[in-house]
Amino acid sequence: MAAMLALFFWMMAAVTVVLFLGRVWWLPELASVHGAEIDRQFVLTLAISGLVFLLAQLGLGYLIWRYRARGEGRAVYWHESPKLEFTWTLATAVLFIGVGVQGNRVWANLVSADQGQGAVTIEVTAQQFAWNVRYPGKDGKFGRTDPSRINDSLANYLGVDPNDPAGQDDIVTQNLVAVPVNQPVQLILRTKDVTHSFYVPHLRVKQDAVPGMAIRNHFTATKEGEYEIACAELCGMQHYMMRGRLLVMPRQEFDKWLAQRAAPE
């Protein structure tokens, strides 16, 4: 029984680690600037915790096998060892706090990074179960909205006030975000109803959209292409298919795309 259990823990640990090392199932390809840091920190911590995991399971298996009851005699009568306890307490404290400090440095970089001038501002307003996307248009200003004007069946998803001149050139799309490549993008996340979370796996973007709040987030996409937007906070029955598309394109194409959308009819 002892050998079997030890063997199981060893095998289980080995298989787990090998599957991670082999990257059989792994993060989707990275397509943003800040994502590199996240991925690095993820891999670093995964390596540390993987090592701890492996050593602990190997150790547990070894002890189980080595100290199985056999023959005559008694177990060691051993109550404590202050030196040993102090050592491993200190070691784990240093390890955990070290990981924490390093993780917080990465986090600080993420949330405080300079967005630079000329960031493209996009407002994303979530609802059950769609992403309403708004560009401010040429004037760089978003038009006034009023919740009492919202009427989805008349295609006024955001309650845009037709009397506000700033809103005349706004561009509204649904489930479709276009951004220029290699340029900072600033998101303003809102929601009409419940809490959602704007999640773009390839860009390592994930941020809740909370009712009553306008939450800012920014990223710079590095690879052209079409990426998927998903919702990462339970928002209701169709949460699993609140799907959007994010198009990363060269600046010129992006401008053309905007112009096309702005053109009446």
Place this chain on the structure above:
Amino acid sequence: MSSRTFWAAVLRTAAVVTVLAIAFGCGGGEQEKKAAVEEQPAATGAFWEPTGEEGDLTGKVSFQGQPPKFPPISMDADAACAAMHSGRVYPDAVVVNGNGTLKNVFVYVKSGLEGKNMRIRDEPVTLDQKGCIYEPHVVGIQARQNLRIVSSDQTTHNIHPMPKTNREWNISQPPGADPIIQTFSRPEVSIPVKCNQHPWMRAYIHVVNHPFYAVSGEDGSFTLKGLPPGDYEIEAVHEHYGAQVQKVTVPPKGAATADFTYAAGQAYRPSSLEMMPAMALPCCGAR
């Protein structure tokens, strides 16, 4: 105490727990079961039967002025929807026919049928979802008549009627799923139906407790067939322009007409202005 009596007692307690839980549960469970085919009639007394004296009511809904302009629907929000259309699609809230008439107006007998117990039709009313648009846009149905919801789309829809006096429900329908059968138990006009997956989708269901209703069509006309002779209030309901009522008399074996006219610019309240009541009692379903 001996372990045996102890264990027997424990088991008995567990059994009581289970039975109570199940009994409690099933009490609520009955309500959940669909009232698909209920016995008729609801009220006491026999059904009303035609006597041969009935007449028809016909009419037309005209429209004056310029219809409002709406921004196009964002069909490209879902590729499966966009694939079903070429070109832009606009909201179907106001559809004016070529002959200057208004489509999608629900016309029904509002009063005058009191005391007559109408048979509920066996055949279901069908609501289709096609190209991420409800077809038809306006649905008339009798209370407790089956509503059959089908989907012709390669995308998941959810059907979410938001009634005021009937029970609210909300059911998903993935592509290839069997039709969903539902009923409404009480008469209620203008129940908005929404798909949350495709927010622009909107239909209106009008539930009445008799078969005398119609929806104005491509030429703006409507017919209520086989009305028993008598005096009636006929109401026309349009989602954007509101309701109008007319009094008509249907003579025995005769015909009557009721024409309605809507004008552009008429005041209306967007549906979102209708605030939900803040107090919603958890019981009873009624709000």
Place this chain on the structure above:
Amino acid sequence: MAEQAVAHHQPAQGFIRKYVFSTDHKVIGVQYYMLALFAVAVGMGLSVLMRIRLAWPEAKWPLMQEWFPTAFAGGPMTPEFYLSMMTMHGTIMIFFVLTTAPLSGFGNYFLPIQIGARDMAFPILNMLSFWVTFVALLVMIAALFATGGAPISGWTAYAPLSAMGEVAGPGLGQGQTLWIISIAIFCVASLLTSLNFLTTTLNLRARGMSLMRMPLTVWAWFTTAMVALLAFPVLLAGGILLLLDRVGGTSFFIPGGLVVSDQLLPHSGGSPLLWQHLFWFFGHPEVYIAIIPAMGITSHILCTFARKPIFAYKAMVAAIFAIGFISFIVWGHHMFMSGMSPFSSMMFSITTLAVGVPSAIKTFNWLATLWGGRIRFTTSMLFALGFVSLFVSGGVTGMLLAQPAVDRWLHDTYFVVAHFHIIMGVAAVFAIFAGTYYWFPKMFGRMMDERQGKIHFWLTLVGVYAIFMPMHYLGAAGTPRRYAQLTEFRFLEGMQPLQVFISLAAFVTITAQVIFIFNLFWSMRRGKKAVENPWESTSLEWTVPSPPPHDNFGAAEPVVAYGPYEYSVPDAEKDYILQTEPAREVRTTT
């Protein structure tokens, strides 16, 4: 001490007073255990339905359509039904299994005996707390059958989804209201239990049972009771506010200007983050309410079957306390992506990693307890060893989730699901199994079948690792949790076979639990008669008959002379010394 407080109450007469509305802590303990057993069966049934949907989202189930026309409308299981099952699975498992069995079940039965008391300090309160829990379970089960279905807002019931009513989705009407009421009732029951545990531990210890001679199980229950006493009132308050938002027209959690399904809500001024703070202020300690008793049980059983004193008893006590305390200042790590201030995230990140230190100490001490031992591989010991392995497996991933930067990738993915199922769900369940196999002889006077037990252990151990390890890969690849279907996204392509594998593993593992249920009930009647101390253990429950008489110790009052884990004392007669044995001349360390 025991005499004044409990005053030798007479055994109750009659079936009802003796077994239903009993004030005997042992009967109440068994009642709690049976309640948890019923709840876990329901919870597992729900998870089977969930796994069916996740593995084969588009398959039609004609028979199920016949039985549950709404849940299987159109053929396949609807996503809203999946979410209902998910919500109820989480709620029932966390509240009615993981909180109830290890704390109220084993705690009620063994805390008084292990400290040498005749009963709990407040026997009637104890009875009440069980029946209040029972009512809470009834209401929760009723939510399962509510008009419109069970709630779909998850066990966290995030407002405003949970506050808006049916317009925001099916199950959010009557079902959600019942859910909140049930949780509020449960909070009250837990408060009564914790008060009782704390008073009993402090006031009713036998002569010689100093605090530092208490078994680690008692320390664990004591600490957990403190945590529960401070955490549950917060949930109770939050639940009442949420209920008022739903039925009273208030706006604690609903801000102004919300439009759901084209309907403008009349609320204004509330904050969704307030609910998250209140919920997680309770929710994180709740995780420890489930796991601390499990740690105590594991420590106790490891010593018994390794035939060794626990390594570093004082450090173990300190670690339990540290974990209990730190559990109150880490709740923000559930909210890194919630829009909370990023500076708060930094603070919560550090406190969360700090909780790893006492957890690591415990792990080291368990390993050190095994070192040099003579391990007897009973089923109980196997489960305790499984607990240690699972505790490590589930614990190390906490290091990733504690960092807001990494959490931006892992938040609300299957990585989180894997983490908390292993560390809180399965690990705690392993401790419950270990405790069951260990204490069954004492509770029912008969032994459980070891052969069946070992088959049960192996199937369960292999099964849970097969279920939850692959979820880490799903999570690393970004698979979001709480999705009724994972085939809608291209970036998840190729992950579906893993989902099918997990489902199959789950079905096998759940089926294997039939062996346990059979063994449990079969052994109650047919098991070998148990002697007083079948495991040659040291604590007080092994000094009384199996099962113990009504007042546990009869006329004799126990006097404690030894620490709880005096195994393999070099010059002692046997390889264990009962806590109540007369003191020897040579003093041992404790």
